[in-house]
Amino acid sequence: MTMIKLAVAEAPINKRTKQPGLSPGTPVFVGERKVDEVxxxxxxxxxxxxxxxxxxxxxxxxxxxxxxxxxxxxxxxxxxxxxxxxxxxxxxxxxxxxxxxxxxxxxxxxxxxxxxxxxxxxxxxxxxxxxxxxxxxxxxxxxxxxxxxxxxxxxxxxxxxxxxxxxxxxxxxxxxxxxxxxxxxxxxxxxxxxxxxxxxxxxxxxxxxxxxxxxxxxxxxxxxxxxxxxxxxxxxxxxxxxxxxxxxxxxxxxxxxxxxxxxxxxxxxxxxxxxxxxxxxxxxxxxxxxxxxVSNRMNEIMKVLTIIATIFIPLTFIVGVYGMNFANMPELRWGWGYFLVWGLMILIVLGMMIQFKRRGWW
The missing domain is CATH 3.30.460.20 (CorA soluble domain-like)
Structure with missing residues (x-):
């Protein structure tokens, strides 16, 4: 990484301090004194x-x-x-x-x-x-x-x-x-x-x-x-x-x-x-x-976040469906239902990642 030293403050700029109204040709020192003796x-x-x-x-x-x-x-x-x-x-x-x-x-x-x-x-x-x-x-x-x-x-x-x-x-x-x-x-x-x-x-x-x-x-x-x-x-x-x-x-x-x-x-x-x-x-x-x-860097960050959010959209949908409190949901009492849901979610994640890779989005 290239390191640079940034200036903390700018060099002072001389300001005009000559009194207004003086006749032309009146020598008045304007500036910063830099030596003790001439x-x-x-x-x-x-x-x-x-x-x-x-x-x-x-x-x-x-x-x-x-x-x-x-x-x-x-x-x-x-x-x-x-x-x-x-x-x-x-x-x-x-x-x-x-x-x-x-x-x-x-x-x-x-x-x-x-x-x-x-x-x-x-x-x-x-x-x-x-x-x-x-x-x-x-x-x-x-x-x-x-x-x-x-x-x-x-x-x-x-x-x-x-x-x-x-x-x-x-x-x-x-x-x-x-x-x-x-x-x-x-x-x-x-x-x-x-x-x-x-x-x-x-x-x-x-x-x-x-x-x-x-x-x-x-x-x-x-x-x-x-x-x-x-x-x-x-x-x-x-x-x-x-x-x-x-x-x-x-x-x-x-x-x-x-x-x-x-x-x-x-x-x-x-x-x-x-x-x-x-x-x-x-x-x-x-x-x-x-x-x-800076804009490109922000776009890269937003792309990663968008991909992550996109992957979790179907997972959130599945979890939301099976999180409902209905008594007559057939999969609730099935012994392999839990593993089936996990398998389905893993397959969805893998499928989406493969599609993103093919399209060059990731």
Whole structure:
């Protein structure tokens, strides 16, 4: 029997807590605080060198911004609104951008502000304990010679990009900030495939468990997974428009060489969308399969009970006849009457069972 662990409760969903009536562009943190302190990690590089700074300050970020090299500033933790505002003043970010950075419920999108390009995305990571796909808010800003990334916590997904920069192999160190921005977005989308594949594996396990022995909890799990798929769809679908927008805008921040890679990223996003839609269809059919399996199991039980009841109908009739209290029933005083009745009932049972077997009812 295939065993699965059903999630006890769904992952908490961030709710919008921003006070109504605030003026547009007012940064207010919306979401769940996931780190105690905001950490800033910086990588400054060109073809010949790479400088890496851990636990740096905003003053150091402002100093590195003035160089001709490519500067990647990663901020882990977006709950410190004052720090985000100060960083926005340093890099000349629009108040609407700052508002979207600290709002974890922001829909994925891309906006061109002439001096920089803002991208809001969602990170996907599969939780093997609760069998859920966790979504986190992420923001990317592409400017002249720099890239800013904002994450909710320190468990980011950019380690592969960092290793490529440290090793200095390939085209990473030789291209500009726009290629770095593409590489970071591509790393996020690659994690989409990992999370979605694990999600699909769990659906297959659930499918086998339903076919093996359907339970009432399986229906609840299917409904939970369908809600998970809808939530993931909301995180993935807007990326198609976002990347398509980046490929079409006339911005000097994105070179023609990088646009080719953006088209490849667009194809990857389409593949992830197809996976999400496929899993939604599978969950829909799995719901019908579960209902059909339960119905078939109930039909089998009812068939057995019907056969038993049908066998006992003539036996009940015979016993009822000879259970009447008439004084002149001839068989009552016959010495072989009791054995005759038993023999008759046994013959009826055997005859009915043979007929059921021939007709394929049993």
């Amino acid at each position: 950490r800033i990690h910086v990588m400054d590089y060109d073809k010949q060198r790479l400088d890496e700074y851990f636990e740096t300050s905003l003053e150091e970020c402002a100093r590195l911004k003035a160089f001709d090299s490519v500067t990647w500033i990663n901020i882990s933790g977006i709950h410190d609104v004052e720090m985000i505002i100060e960083l926005g003043e340093t890099f000349g970010l629009h108040p609407l951008t700052l508002e979207d950075i600290v709002n974890t419920t922001q829909r994925p999108k891309a906006e061109d502000f002439d001096d920089y390009i803002f991208m809001a995305l969602k990170l996907l990571q599969y939780d093997t304990v609760n069998n859920t796909i966790e979504t986190e808010h992420a923001s990317l800003i592409l400017g002249h010679g720099y890239v800013l990334t904002f994450l909710e916590d320190s468990q980011d997904m950019f380690d592969t990009v960092r290793e490529r920069l440290r090793q200095g192999k390939g085209r990473m160190r030789g291209l500009g900030a726009d290629y770095l921005c593409y590489a970071l977005a591509d790393a996020m989308v690659d994690h989409y495939f990992t999370a979605l594949e694990q999600f699909g594996d769990y659906i297959e396990i659930l499918d086998e468990a339903i076919l093996d022995s359907p339970q009432a909890q399986h229906m609840q799990e299917i409904h939970r997974l369908k809600r998970e798929a809808i939530r993931v769809r909301k995180a993935v679908w807007p990326l198609r428009e976002e990347v398509s927008y980046l490929d079409k805008i006339d911005s000097p921040l994105i070179t023609p060489q990088t646009r080719l890679f953006l088209r490849d990223l667009y194809d990857h996003i389409i593949q992830s969308i197809d996976m999400v839609e496929g899993y939604r269809d599978i969950l829909g059919s799995l719901h019908d399969t579960c209902l059909s399996t």
